[in-house]
Structures are given as structure tokens and as C-alpha cells.
Amino acid sequence: MRTPLIAGNWKMHKTVAEAERFISGLLPLVYAADGVDLAICVPFTDLQAMVDSTRGSRVSVYAQNMHQAPEGAFTGEVSAAMLSEIDVHGVVLGHSERREYFNETDAVLAEKLLAARSAGLAAILCVGETGQQRDEDETEAVLTAQLDRGLALLDAEALAELVIAYEPIWAIGTGAVATAEQAQEACAFVRSRVAAVHAEAAESTRILYGGSVKSDNAAELLGLPDVDGALVGGASLEPESFAAIAAAAVS
């Protein structure tokens, strides 16, 4: 009932020339990948080129951040309307790197989610605990705080269409992937928090796992009942590995 989503998070990688090389390598590989939604989350400078190069394909294009205000004196920022004007499909919000290095708070993320929705952008909200928080048995408390505050401004329809990426910070870029049991438990918990706001919507909300997803561990993670896809960092930078993960989502 929930179509899997495989989203590649390029972070601060790829010039336009490199992005064009990537997409011309990827499109033939995913041409026939039925039953899975694909997205690439790219730096601002790559957005227009990737929107143009993916038009008519099964790959949608997401930004990696945006500002919550419609416009204003916010030097260096980009608004939701600026993204939707150039046919960007959506935006990743609250990645742990943005929370850590750019001070993104749950309250600001709640506003960003609302602004994205008002501009017609899809959104992927990232949540997850640090290694220390997991060791101290705080995972559920951390997820509860991030979700209760982050989702505060969304109605049921927005919740149903939202994508939430559970990304344990200790697994991001480390090669230390969560076990199937940890991933399922956390993603089921995320769904239960959405259900606490709106039970019916939570059945439609897609929940992704992220953190060292590779072609050789994707099938197991993507087969878990509450995992509806993956947010992929390092392995999304090469067409072959990204396409292999997409294939694992439908096998």
C-alpha cells in the first residue's frame, strides 16, 4: 500500500557537470524500476539542471534545506516558493548535519514543514538519536521530542503525505548500519508517534531508514514491515550503487 521511496542525499557533493554525468548514468539503469519512487536530494546549484534532466523520468529532485519565511532579509537562504517555481519536487528537512552544524531546532523545522507544504513541496523530515543517546536508552525519548515538536503544525493530510527518515546518527557515514531489529523497532516507534497524532494518517506516512545503506544491506532493511524506503548518502553518489538499492526495494 505504501510505495517505497529511495532518496539519495548527495550532501555537498557534485558540481553541475558531475551531476549531469551521474543522471545520464542513472536514468537508463532505473528506466524499468516499477513500484518504487526515486529521488535525488541535491545542492542548490544543481537543482535547475537536475529538474531539467529528469523531466519525464521516474526520478524526482529535492533540495536539502530551505528557509521557513516566504521572503525577507535572510542572506544566503532560499524560500519554498523559490524551489517550487523551478519545479523542484520536495525538500529534505532536519538532517542531523543541519541540526548539528546549523542549529536547526524542532520548532523551526515545524515551521519549515508547514512552509514547504503551503508551497506544494513534498518533505522528508529526518529524525534520529546519537550513539550516546542510544547507549543511555534515550532513543524513544529523543524521537518523541523530535516528532512531537516537529509535526506540531501539520494536519492529517499533511501527515499522511509526509516522509520521515529515521537516521540513527551513529550509523550515518560510518559503515555501522543498524541491525534489522533496531531499524524495525525505531521505524515502528516513529509510526506510533505519528499515529498518536492521527491514527489513519500514520498508515500512509512513509518511513525511511537511513545510515550506511548500501546495495548489500538494502534488501534486508527494505524488507522490514515499517521501513518504506531508504535515505542514502554515500551509496547515492554512484549511479550503479544507487540503482542497485532501488532494485532491492522492489525485489
Ligand code: PGA
Ligand atoms: P550515509 O548517509 O548513507 O552515507 O550513511 C545517510 C544520510 O546522511 O542521509
